[in-house]
Amino acid sequence: MLDDDREQFRGDARRRILLVGGFLGAALATLGGRLFHLQVLRGGEYRTLAEDNRISLKPMAAPRGRIFDRDHRILVENNPDFEIVVIPELAGGTLRFLLRRLRRFIEFSDEEVKFLLQQASRQRSFLPLRLKSHLTWEEVSNISVRIHEFPGVDLQNQSIRYYPLNSLACHILGYLGEPSDRDRQRFANVTFRPGELVGKSGVEQHFEEQLRGREGVVEMEVNAVGRHVRELHRTSPQQGADMRLALDVDLQLEAQAALGNAAGSVVAMDPNNGEVLAMVSYPTYDPNQFIRGFNHAQWRALINDPSRPMINKAIQGQYPPGSTFKLVVALAGLSMGKIDPREHVFCSGVLVKEEQKFYCWRRGGHGSVGLAQAITQSCDVYFYKLAERLGVDAIERQARKMGLGDLTRVELDGERPGLIPSRAWKRKRFKAAWYPGETLITGIGQGYVLTTPLQLANMVASVANGGIVYRPSLLRLQPGQQPEVLSRLAVSSTHMEILRQGLEAVVHDRTGTGAKARPEGGIRAAGKTGTSQVVKHKREKSGQLIKQTGDKLQDHALFVCYAPADRPKIAMAVVVEHGGHGGSAAAPVAKRVLDRYFAKYGVPE
């Protein structure tokens, strides 16, 4: 019985084994057929390909385009830099041994050695491995005289990005870094070489396509051990395009110095074409550091800094505009005919509305004020009443016309739009109705309103030039190039003149809040102070409001201005975070920049 079972199994197994054997035979025959196909049928084709393989292609990196300021002063350039590479397979010994020998001439930390060994085990041994970049001159000379002792080792000269002004204008210029997945998607048709860098912010990022050159290639014939015998053909790399910015280094330096150690931002523009003359964001970082590399502690310190040096506050900082927003409200009132400039309003220091008290910044009140005085003295009650008359949606429309609440489309990535509230917005965002009280605080640039310093500079520039909102431009306009216009304000010249007189009085009148911005040499400027409230109360989990304390509670100080008042050449916005009052903290910064400007360019006739 058992034998039967065994025999039956053997018979069944034999059939199955034959089947498996047949399968193996068929598979082997397939391999033979494939061999015939590749070697005999398509042999000639592959023979040609093999011939071509005697030529090896070596890419040559193209230097990036340089960046200049408006006066052709260099902002970003390329410096020579040496790196040492090895083709591990040609080194004749283990990498560990090679590194030990190299360590007599070049410094390698244990960490670096470990990293290199790991790196080497991951890549093919006939591909070059970069051992160290940014060699010192001493290291270069030490190695170059002994290069024959190190087969497979090569010193390579390449160019390295250099920012001679270090942290100055770092947020505009940007920095370079290893390409991320997103960069690779953006430049899908570019093959990034190992170690190649791309722009990660600022102009370096925005104009990556123009700045990046076209890679060159050397065709080399190789011999039987893979050594290069001779150069067959060379396509030289093409350097990327140079960029000329509208930026003025003198103004940038002055604005940076004037801001001092205060976190904040300064944006100066040419109101007649939208060119950005200076754009400061503080604190800063040094873009050279991204090239040299960070150690862990430095990197942590940079990205964890609470004042956020990596952020370009000029386009990414969103602040309540405070009283600088009164320009918008005043223009809305004038153009819609909701106010007569001669009409006077009485300010007692407080306005009561639906049992809520809305205070003027001067508790004693301004007495009876017209539009001009209301601007000069920044009377809040006047603007509460005007805002009430206009309604929030009319204010919103005017603000948007002046470029607020929307991207300015300046040539930088990561710009924030700010926020201009409306009834529709609140319904959508909070599913709640708009309260009349909210219109009042919107009228003095508080509440939900948020703007970036660049938007504020562009806003005051449109008043300076009589009603044209230009697209801000970091690049110097070509001769004859027309600036791009975002919108034109529908304001009569008489109305605009009334506003402008009010703004001039802010700086020059005895009662003006911006007297500290008054330039030297009898130049007349026009401006508006602003103080934007920082949330002083934090709601605790229990629902109780608690008062926060400390420096971070100081209000943000703002100042927007242009000069000369009659034929403006420069418009500016200054934001000093937690600086206190606009008149005392931000206006003096503006004054220094204005003085520098007129010292350099002289006073127009």
Add this chain to the structure above:
Amino acid sequence: MIETGQNLLALGRTALSWSERMRRFPWSLMVLLSVTSMVGFVILYSAVGGRDNMWLFWRQVAQFIFGIGILGTVALVADEKFYRRFAYLLYIFSLLLLIATMIMGSVGMGARRWLELGFLRLQTSELMKVALILALARYFHDRAVGHVLTWRDFLLPFVMTLTPIGLIVKQPDLGTAVLIGGVGISMIVVAGLSWRILLVLMGIVGASLPVIWNSMHGYQKKRIITLFAPDQDPLGAGYHIIQSKIAVGSGGWTGKGFMAGSQSQLNFLPERHTDFIFSVLAEEWGFIGGVTLLTLYALIIVRAMMITEMANDRFGLLAVVGVTMLFSIQVLVNIGMVLGLLPVVGIPLPLISYGGSSMVTVMIAMGLLAHINIYSRQHGRSV
């Protein structure tokens, strides 16, 4: 109880004299293995670039001699039931080693495959190949006596196969996982899995392909995509396949001659002394050389399969099937990959590729075949 009838006759024979063992040794298999290895030495000599890297060549020769020693030991020393007796123990031991590798193995080329045992660097998945063959053979042997196998009897073999595969895929070593899977499945099929169940299983695997695809590592996916469109990334993932195909194709009918392959000698061909050694042969010795090696492999496979007829019991028969499949799949997958028919997975070419682990595993497996041949009761009957 099991040992009845015929086995009573065999009792006296279990202790064979040494001369009898030598007489029954499958010498023809031994000759085939040696000739193939010699062919391997010639190719390897060329692949490592001649004199400069002769130490690699001599090391391979030493590994072959060592391997022959192991083959002889495995075949001759143990008594008839030794491997069946220790099959499960070896399997469990291998499984534990695989788990240990996963926890504290050393990393090379981005994968965790080796276990450092002081002086020894053990690629634990190699051991599992042999262990799984023995364990499956033992299982079906024990289970099938006086009993017709039902589908329930096949559950455990699947678990025994899939557990090590899971651990090896995690390393990640897709090649070895596929190999072990192929060996396990073919043994289960020969053991008598009904065709209907096999079809259902194939359906399930087919349906779960998308899931497998999603759980694969990026580089594994890339290799499969590359197989169908190698030109998309000629310096990256497609490099191996493109250069290997150029090497093979440019060999033509008769090849470029010994040490004269430009692809092999000019460093265009990566891993040419290990996984891609077949392309060196094809480039330098042409279609004639390639077919010669394929024929040698075919002869080895046929000779190995013939031993199934010699097996005394199910254990022996299934072990022979497992060993033959282990050998055959490696040959097919490696050459298929070199010729651009299969994705690039790290499977060496048996007896030819440089490397100790692979050589030792092949020799142990072949030793098992010789062992089964030696203790066959067919010797007395026929001839």
